[in-house]
Amino acid sequence: MNAQTASQYQAGAQPDADTGSRAPLLHMEGIVKSFPGVKALRGVSLTLHAGHVMAIVGENGAGKSSLIKTLSGAYEPDEGTIEINGQPLARGTHAAIDAGVAVIYQELSLINDMTVAENLFLGRMPARNGFVLRRDADKRAREALAQVGLDMVSPSMRLGDLPLNRRQLVEVAKAVARDARILVMDEPTAALQAADIANLYAVVRRLRATGMGIIFISHHLEEVFELADSAVVMRDGATVGERPMAQWTEQDLVQAMVARTLDSFYPWEPRDYGPVVLDVRDLASPPIVRHASFSVRAGEIVGIAGIAGAGRTELLKAIFGAHKVTEGEIWIRGRKVAIHSPVEGMRHGLVYTAEDRKLEGLVLDASIEENIALSSLKALATGGFVRNARKRTLAQDAIARFAVRAPSALQITGNLSGGNQQKVILGRASATQPAVIMLDEPTRGIDVGAKTEIYSHMVSMARAGAAVVMVSSELPELLGMSDRVLVMHRGRIVTELPRDKADSETVIQWATTGVGA
Structure with missing residues (x-):
């Protein structure tokens, strides 16, 4: 990505004419998903371009998780279409992974008793004639770990011996190792300290610069303004707003999410105090x-x-x-x-x-x-x-x-x-x-x-x-x-x-x- 295009993404601008002429990295159109007694998604549409960080915000129950599980293949939509690079996405989680979709959930999906390399290539270890190619796996693991700032981590280490902040980055390295083009991060900072959060931001920016499209879900609005190029607001299973970050204010986001103004967000009132x-x-x-x-x-x-x-x-x-x-x-x-x-x-x-x-x-x-x-x-x-x-x-x-x-x-x-x-x-x-x-x-x-x-x-x-x-x-x-x-x-x-x-x-x-x- 050249500097001009990168700066446009940083500012939340639309891609230039050349990029805009290509198919978007991800396009979801009219996604509907219902469960008994609940309509989780009501015709949701969104578009993600390469080299772009899109935040999805909304209250619990707004439909964020259902949308992501539909993208990952865990849910099958009742209506609507999903395209990656202009091609229809087949059904199922394996099809989503093969198409380059990686999801990092708040609860990490790693196995502590396995090595770092085994976690990175779980179910997809490099092999030939039925034999696992350990050297090949370690080489590719080191390359993926380096991209997320974990040069010091050995692929042969037991994952459970790593602190939580590094395990979180191993999840990101797992997406890199699988050549993911779309990375979804669901509340990735929930269990991290300030220094770890800053490191994660740096990793996300590096991945964005490589052309990866990133969907970032967070309850923390300061993170959204710090990291995202654009934000989509969901409420009651539908999208109710989508703009570049330069066009959002905190008050706008809060009002869109909860249908009330920021003035009523903190219901403080003067009170008489006792002893x-x-x-x-x-x-x-x-x-x-x-x-x-x-x-x-x-x-x-x-x-x-x-x-x-x-x-x-x-x-x-x-x-x-x-x-x-x-x-x-x-x-x-x-x-x-x-x-x-x-x-x-x-x-x-x-x-x-x-x-x-x-x-x-x-x-x-x-x-x-x-x-x-x-x-x-x-x-x-x-x-x-x-x-x-x-x-x-x-x-x-x-x-x-x-x-x-x-x-x-x-x-x-x-x-x-x-x-x-x-x-x-x-x-x-x-x-x-x-x-x-x-x-x-x-x-x-x-x-x-x-x-x-x-x-x-x-x-x-x-x-x-x-x-x-x-x-x-x-x-x-x-x-x-x-x-x-x-x-x-x-x-x-x-x-x-x-x-x-x-x-x-x-x-x-x-x-x-x-x-x-």
Whole structure:
């Protein structure tokens, strides 16, 4: 690709006359897909050119996954056509792979006990006369790994010995090794840290420069604006907008996705505060938290900002009793307390919701009812036995209050969308009627529509008199929802900013340096 064409793609422009005269790399026209009682796709059409990054955004349930599974051959469309380089795509996953389509899902489809090379060529190992050509496989594997910045990784390494960020790039190398021309990435940054995300961006840009067409699905709008050349918005199984990125604003995207304006995205409202409920004084929890102090009033939402490793999560866990406190004091409702475990934390009116809901927040193979009741079993019991009727009522009340979308309280929690899983966690938290609710990354990995619902529930909990503490890595979220913002740097709270004084530049300055401008 020449520099002129590359710059046009970077700016989100249409291809030049020469490129435009060729068939697009991918053209999907009038795709319809229905399931019993649900029309997942309603005549979706899109076009992807070589050397172009197209973002597809939309709420959970908008049809993104159904569209990608149709492209990959996992679903057969009821109506519509798919063409790659002007040729009809045959049915089935093998036909899609042979045509150059590669999909990287959020949950990696690699096998940890196999080598890197075996994963790259799974089912397609180079062979002659029935014998695997190991040297050929290793040579091709090294070439593919080099293209994604994994020169240091040996093809003979066991995949499970690699850290998650490198396994993610092995998935990309797998697409390269199979000569993919169309790469679909579904929430590829969900489990990555900032440095890994920047590296992934660089890899995507290199692949785009080679002429690969890339479809990028993300809930994070800042990623879309950073990486994509154009964005397609899906809502209710249809495309409702498609433009070059230069013609989108964040407000436009949000409004197209959820059919409401950005003004209503953060439903913050002024509230009257009650007395101090939580008072943390000079708290230390080695090796990260060092002499942190702050307080929160009833009805107040306090946000905690900071870069990764600043100690935000560790601070909340120390207050809750999940991490050991070596110095300092915790006062709740004017009384000094000693908290040595989460059970004691809950006994004193604290609730903590973990940032990793799947690992620490939920029992995924248990029902909604069981998850909501987990923190309230003692209150639901008589004579040492939990009363099922009470448990069912508690769950149904929480489902109704937090608008959990599920057929019944007996639905397995792991089968819910991320947003509904987060609502289950809030339902369990509120069921104990806590004095202090500590929310760690409460909207991580959920769609825009579900985020607005979570924000509304946070305001409702504060309005009801709870003291709400929120840790978030998303600055717009912190600034949009907090009454005050505390900033942590190297284990300390280095400043407190009232809502009218908190802005991105000020928060970032304090978070990265520990001092003001």
